[in-house]
Amino acid sequence: MIASPHHKVREDWLALGQEETLAPEQPIFDCHHHLWDRPEGRYRAEELMADVGAGHDVRASLYVQCRTGYRDHGSESLRPVGEVETVLDWTRGQDRFPAGIVAMADLQLGDDVRPVLEALTEAGQGRVVGIRNTTAWHADPAVRSNPNPPPEGLLQTSAFIDGARALAAHGLTLDVWAYQTQLDEVRALAEAVPELTVIVDHCGGPLGVGPHDRFDTQNFRAWRDALAPVAALPNTRIKIGGFGLGVFGWRYADAALPPHSDRLAEDWRPWVETCLDLFGPTRAMFESNFPVDKGQVGYRTLWNAFKRLAAPLSQRDRDDLFWRSAARAYGIDDHIFAHDHRRIPS
Template sequence: MTASPHHSIREDWLALTQEDVLAPGQPIFDCHHHLWDRAEGRYRAEELMADVGAGHDVRASLYVQCRTGYRTDGPEALRPVGEVEIVLDWTRGHDRFPVGIIAMADLQLGDGVRPVLEALAEAGQGRVKGIRNTTAWHADAAVRSNPNPPPDGLLRSDAFRAGAQAVAAEGLSLDVWAYQTQLDEVRALAEAVPELTVIVDHCGGPLGVGPHDRFDPDNFNAWRDALAPVAALPNTRVKIGGFGLCVFGWRYADAPAPPQSDTLAADWRPWVETCIDLFGPARAMFESNFPVDKGQVGYGALWNTFKRIAAPLTAEEQHALFWRSAARSYDIDEQIFSHDLGRIPS
């Protein structure tokens, strides 16, 4: 395994910037985070709960696969079941953290993935809500967000499409992490399997490294123009976040102190507002992508940033972005978030 492509987490550096929680009464569903215990660092239940308990009204979370805890023996196809098992073990006693799990099942198995999906569902005790594979690929070696990048072409393969159909048949969604250069492949997949809910991770992968200049309007337009046809399909959703990923090109980790939310809001607004405009609040959702993004931004500042950007929207639109869209996309009990908010329609 190669070195981590993510910025290292420095708690002492993060502590240099503190700010008050904005809109503390806004319920939040953190619909994208990971857990791991690796040489690069530990982020398990203790670390997650310290972040979600720091002031924002985070009521539940969704775990997304990241190669944690795979079984080391038995059939290769079933080894990712170990990830579900260890996450439930690590988070015992925290029923809503996570309230759901996005697991790994190799969709290159095609229709043969069904026994794996069944094993994941059994291990997950009702919490497995979807599947994600490692699919983000770029020809330039400078564009890497995974220490073990996949080969080119997975999203285009007939086997993957058959596997995606099996996911849909099991009533599960499919998270897809792909770069802006792959969005036409995402569109084709979502179009070919209309019964499948396809959730595009991290704003559809706008790039700012390698041959992609974050400040080049043509690069921004290329991302937006590739994302628009994906958004036009009714079975797609988008997660808004991931700005701490190295491939996005921001270098907050190089600064003497972490950025505050007013700076982040100014930086991120064009991408966030474009995602909201294309998908609409009912099909868009904010995410933390922790601990990956934690190398560049604190948890409190991150949610304050989204609150700043969403401030001009109606209360209903804000609820959609902060929890309702994710809850409905992943079939999570909305009462977790709407309790004591009787003015919100069901």
């Protein structure tokens, strides 16, 4: 197995940075996390529930595909159905963690992806709400967020676009993880399938490694200018997060102590404010991207940083960012967020 490009989670290091929970009354829908059991670490239901129960009022979560638990038999196209089955098995007894699942179906199958979508929907017992493929690609090998990167130009193929149309017809959303250098492809895809809700992951992939200098104003401008046409389309949404990804270029994991939320808020402010300026709170949503980001920041600290960044906004705008926009995008029932669920069942 190829080694993961993510920072290793070190619970003992994270324990060195403790802070009080800010605005504990704010409901949260963690709209992007993974579950896995890999040689480099385990993050299953037990670890997720420990994080969501650490102080913030996290009322529901959304699982996003990461090649967990694929079937090892049968048709290649149907093997990702095993991921849905595995996640539901690991989280048996929970109905909100996750409340929804973004699964994997190979959109390169074009219109032939429809039987796969039907199988995923059946296996998901009402919880499969979207699809994501591996699409983040860059020519420079220093820019890697997946140990098995996809081929170049996947988002532009006619087969992928046909698959995206089938996805829309099935009533599912499309999550897209793409780097800033691919945002024109994301725009073209969203334009080609206007009936599909396209959710751009991790701030649209602003880069800070390889040929991309995070502190270079031209690099920042290139990201912003590429993201703006995506935001101009009414069928696009954005997830704000992913700052712990190695390709973003932050190196908090190298420090003796984990970062405090006030430091993170200041570091991330230009990107967060740009996303909000372009999409607005009704089309933007905060995400944890755990356990990927956990290699650089603790769960309580992460949400504290987002709360610091959202503090100047109205309560309605904060609710949009912390739960309402994501619930609306993925069709998650609002009643989950109407009651305090901090007493999480074991």
